Amino acid sequence: MNHTRVRVIIAALMIGAVSSGRSDEQKNNAHLWKPQVSSVTVFKNGLGFFLRQGKVALREGWCVADAVPPASFGTLAIYSHGTNETVDIVGSGPGESVAFDGVDAPADAAAKRVRLEACKFL
Structure with missing residues (x-):
């Protein structure tokens, strides 16, 4: 086995270790909103209505979302179930x-x- 191939394999293993560590940090990040799909309705035109729910811990009143899907026809709604909590800014x-x-x-x-x-x- 030549030295170039060994270096490539070592680099690939190191990159895999770094990326797996990063995903563990992301999984443990309480401030990252990662909602799960709880309901799906598919319409005849091929579009769908997806209801996602998830808990998140706020950091100084803020959280970030892992991925926000694009809204068709302006149908994105984000709200809190808490009686004393209000979502006032979505960016x-x-x-x-x-x-x-x-x-x-x-x-x-x-x-x-x-x-x-x-x-x-x-």
Whole structure:
């Protein structure tokens, strides 16, 4: 077996270990809303109505969704079953991006590390 093939196999094993560790973190992230399908209705035109339900722990009043399906005809509704809880903001998109250019945020490694630690498990 040549050295290139050995390196490729080792790299593949390392990537698999990193990705499996990341999926474990994602599974344990209480702030990530991962609803499960509880009901499906399929219409004659091929579209469907999917009802998903799931619990999530809020972090400073916020949570993020793993995947939000596109809504046809504006039929996306997100609400809470809690009597003292209200969903008042729902956003979709790539999220907030910060340019570490010395203007938006400091350009040093310490500032980047602080920002990333604050976003951990969000």
